[in-house]
Amino acid sequence: MSDVSWAQVAARRLARHGLAVSSASDVAPDADRVADVVSAMCGAHAQVASAAELSVGLRVPGATRALVRRALWSDRTLVKSRGPRGTVHLLTAADLPMWTGALTAMPTPPWEQSRALLTPQQTEQVLAAIADALAEAELTTAELTEEIVARTGAWAGERVMEAFQDRWPRWVAAMAAATRGGVMCHGPNRGRATTYTSPARWLPGFAPMAGPAALAELARRYLYAYGPATPAQFAQWLSATERWATGVFKSLDLAEVTVAGTRAWVVADDTDFPDDRPSGVRLLPYFDAYAVGCHPREQLFPGAAAERALAGGQAGNYPVLLINGTVAGVWHQRRSGRTIRVTVEPLRALGTGRQRALEAEVERVGEILEGKPSLTIGTVAVGPHA
Template identity: 60%
Template sequence: MGARTMTWEQASARRLARSGLAPPAPAEGAAGAGSGRRTGSAVERDAAGGSAGVRELPDGTPAAVLRALCGAQAQVLSAAELSVGMRIAGATRADVRRALWDDRTVVKTFGPRGTVHLLPAADLPLWTGALGALPAGSGNGGGTLGLLTPDQADAVVAAAADALADAELTVDELTDAIAERAGSWAADPVMEAFQSTWPRWRAATALASHRGALCFGPNRGRKVTYTSPQRWLPGFAPAPPDAALGALVRRYLHAYGPATPQDFARWLAAPAGWARDLFAAQAKADAIEPVELAGVPSWVVAGDTAVPAAPAEQARGVRLLPYFDAYAIACRPRELLFPGQAYERALAGGQAGNFPVLLVDGEAAGVWHQRRSGRRIAVTVEPLDRLPTARRRALEGEVERLGEIMEGRAELTVGPVTVGPHA
């Protein structure tokens, strides 16, 4: 018997629901939610952690949303706050900040592609176990940009772990601490960055994070700080690499499958051949199974082949995705998620995340931009096609919700977005 088939419409409806872009999850403790609700099916439990031993999380919390998304990219922290907040009914950015800096159920660190992410603190062993096992040269995390030898990289990681064991240090303070422990070469200003030069050790920042040596601490004024993940998760240690990588494959496929090994490799910025071998090992262990998505041989978690009964109805809706939203970055094929003119307008050279995206019925249908002044948030939305009256009303509701999440007063203008990517 051949692999099961799945249409783009069916896959899109599944992904929207699992990425929290169907009706938002109730906040923890809200009517019908219950602080004790947990993921239910065996497929969901396996995708959440499987043999990596990740504990379950209450629904309707920032940590649970981040687990479902496989993290939220956060070099623009306000965008990550919006990504998470829009997926929890009644939540605001304050709830995300509280989870991060007060409750410490969320951690800010370096995730897939070596980029800054918000991740559930409970999942940090899984993430570091998996990302720390990436091949050399994978994204920013598996390599050191040619500025450090392997021995020097190891010395930087060890020095950072020691210096941050019970401290929150600014970049300058950590530079001094690493140079004192590893050698003055670590502080050499040789790394080109933002029309400046950074000390050599910073080429291994993401690598140190992936090995569990550092994560972000609270800002000190306008200065970034780093600290030890032990302070977020006492007893923390990276999970065994094989178990962690297998769990990460299954979690990714649960959220964004059906997907190919190449899709997974692009999401991680890892070699395609390495990803094919990893998928082959998971298939041999009967942890994943093949399906065909829109004519492309792909994979899902074993037993996870159910499709929505009415996918077109379940995918209906208007959403505003901020910069680097996980749905826009992880879902493929790109040409189906960004159909027609959207491929040119809403992507930057084929790269997702650089423009905030207007999502209509699960597909990119325009771009948008926000500009804040005090509590006023001016939101400009540029649809690629005319919005019918019902869609316009839905967009107005989405903009109002954006204002609530960001603790401001949002005002909508429908018209051209004149700024470029990252504006």
């Protein structure tokens, strides 16, 4: 068993997430390159579309939000669906069989309401109705409700599901199972309305991978991007139980290492760590995969960073300033037309070199989001997820 330093772990993760400092690539960015990056980071959280576009764009030299959108809606190398923790993510179309196979094989999350609002038979009816309605269509929630009710019965449209001071139709309780199982995914927005469609329109011949093989592959991908890691950290990433995650780890060929004295695991044939120290200044958006997926938290969010950049111990609710692979502040952007006002709150004074690197990173944020940025160093007054 080998002992590796936090610096080695951070340098390895930065490189694998496409966040290491490097010169601009001579290769023009394209949809395939975008997909490669999203696959390597095991999906990009996409509840906030602009955050997902920035998260991906930061990892692809020369990319803009337009390229990320093209990869998603035109070239369809990306697909918008549910990923880790049941949250909306950008995933690669090529990885979709793995994701759906793995998520379906996991224990049903305790927060899922389908068992309380639908019988198993009703759930099967709803899933079949969704598959039929979306086979060749992109439908809003209201349109999909009409189609499901027509195929199942009025019970599916009863507004019984609590939702943000409103009630959703009963069938929506099966939506998580439908996306998890590859029955539906997001289609392009129609104005401000979300649409849904069939994943087979993104990946012809699509079928979920067999559960055990999919779980093993997903765990190996996770350890490649976020390892060394423990079963508890893998469980937290997926919103599963530690006991279940421990069983998954035991089924794999893993090697044990220690990170600053703490036991963790990597895939047995992936035990190399760089000798170079992590470097660079990055501005990561809300729910960036690096900030959410990496552990130990006390190393990634040291000292004051834990108090300032975590919300109740949860990562992702604040955009973070990353220096040498470690959280060193928070930031916020406010857009008005093409103007993007960026406020960065470092937790310690920046030297001349880091100040220049931060200015360059703000310019890069502006390029990705296709706006004109300005930088203010000062207090970020807004709260988490503002």
